[in-house]
Amino acid sequence: MRSLCMGEILEDLIFPFPYLSNEKKETVRSLVNSLEAWLKDQGDNFRKWDVAGGFPSEFIEQMRQFGLFSLVVPEEFGGLGLGSAAYSRVMQCLATFDASLAVTAGAHSSIGMRGLLLFGNDDQRKRYLPNLASGKMIAAFCLTEAGAGSDASGIKTKAVKSGSDWILNGEKIWITNGGIADFFTVFARTETQAGQMSAFIVTKEMPGVSIGPHEDKMGIRASSTTTVSFENVKVPAVNLLGEEGKGFKVAMNILNVGRTGLGGGSIGGMKRAIELATKHANQRQQFGRPIAEFGLVKQKIGHMVVECYATEAAVGMVAGLVDNGVKDYAVEAAISKVFASECVFRAFDEALQIAGGAGFMREYPYERALRDCRINRIFEGANEILRLFIALTAIQDVGSSLKEVASTLGTVLSDPIKGFGVLTQYAGRRVTHATGIGVATMTKVHPLLKPQAEIFEECSRSLAATTDRLLRKHGKNIIGKQFATRRLADIMIDLFVLATTISRVTSSIESQGQSGAAKEIEIAQVFAGQVQRRVRSNFSKIDQNDDELIKSLADHALTREKFSWDTI
Ligand SMILES: Cc1cc2nc3c(=O)[nH]c(=O)nc-3n(C[C@H](O)[C@H](O)[C@H](O)COP(=O)(O)OP(=O)(O)OC[C@H]3O[C@@H](n4cnc5c(N)ncnc54)[C@H](O)[C@@H]3O)c2cc1C
Known part of the structure; x- marks a missing residue:
């Protein structure tokens, strides 16, 4: 995208389309087949766990046995060693059945332990990866705080050096897997300046780590979301992840790589939406005909198909860039996240509309799916922030060239x-x-x-x-x-x-x-x-x-904190 802004098309990066090799396809296919057989057997369980607001521990145990925590861990440490494309395809399979399941597995592999894979030294990898592969340890990613969401550089959690340890104090909120995790990638300020943060590996058994209650959420209700607090937690110096003071880079790299997992999950959701909508449209009769025969129903389904294909192309391309060792893919990864998260929401919104009143009933899967996929536009970088990131990063080369022209x-x-x-x-x-x-x-x-x-x-x-x-x-x-x-x-x-x-x-x-x-x-x-x-x-x-007018109207409402007109 940076080159495109300069008027160049880097064709070699996008042609030919990056498909998995036949051998890798076979591995993924057999994994997906066995997962599907197991997940089909769950029947109505996912709906019940959504209502209950959590997975039973026996189900988490089954996830361990099915190797769902081992997906991206290298084979030498007991994992499956899946690359980005294969991992994304597995996430797609999980999301087809249940978004909470995909988020639980994804928070472990995409972000919870990704820092260890990207920045961990040999000793750290040997110490933790075998347990993370077996699921003996489940991982979580701890960045967000009450005062620091999109502006992650504003975190207040502090790590102060004391002898050969760091003393950690602070509280993280809305941490996925918080209630079931034993391994936390935690970001804390190690300097007085904002933004000067470092990343640490913290484990649950360290005295001073405490977990808050399970959050009662709109969607992905069965996935665990809690606060994780640190009170004078002694973190050994060897648990510093990456370089001191470079935690922001660690966090951003983790989130960049993790995006193909969220993308894969969104594709799984869209394929399910298409399956539900087409089945319903074929079966439901109104005006003496299946509603599938009406143009306005066909229009929705046609658009869902186009957007699902395009999303799969974008996410697959980003996964291919990652797997092929391309380093500069942050903008494209952000693009795939924004596009995928918006398309999957539209797909379920339209599927629900095709289902009519039935779509609104809890007995049917639509309302849960719509609630579940809403989070994708908020977490792992809110889409507004990612849009700013995409545009401002991609234009950097043009900016530098203009600067060079000006100084020349x-x-x-x-x-x-x-x-x-x-x-x-x-x-x-x-x-x-x-x-x-x-x-x-x-x-x-x-x-x-x-x-x-x-x-x-x-x-x-x-x-x-x-x-x-x-x-x-x-x-x-x-x-x-x-x-x-x-x-x-x-x-x-x-x-x-x-x-x-x-x-x-x-x-x-x-x-x-x-x-x-x-x-x-x-x-x-x-x-x-x-x-x-x-x-x-x-x-x-x-x-x-109308930008200035829109801003003026927003300012008007923001000043009064209400709508100013009435018809009576
Ligand atoms: C279910 C769930 C699970 C989560 N899991 C994790 C986790 O595992 N680990 C973790 O660390 N965090 C997690 N989070 C936190 C999540 O990443 C944050 O919610 C997200 O980054 C947004 O931050 P915020 O909620 O504070 O929103 P805010 O930053 O307050 O943003 C609110 C709104 O303002 C907009 N906005 C903010 N700044 C700007 C700007 N400069 N320009 C334009 N618009 C702006 C945003 O786009 C958004 O629409 C989770 C959240 C939820 C709800």
């Missing part, structure tokens, strides 16, 4: 050769944006998808030109221009997901031929059309919009 203009006389190079490059880019001459194209796309590739190229060119224009207009003040930043982020989200969809469909055409991939080609046609309309609309609002 000042020094062009003293270093004309360097100055000439920088300015020529920049002028060339501007001409390309404006005229389309020398523009980057998608050359690896299948010829049948040429029109969709052209949509991508046209929108990408506008993205590069708009990024340049916005940065010249606002400079570093772009950080405070959230309406504009959001539009850029939405354009980037659409473009990345479109690129991954085109790549996926290209691979399908190549392996199955035009007729085998006919429906996927239709998906690409629909999605590209949607992207083109949304992106054009977002571009048109960059200069002409």
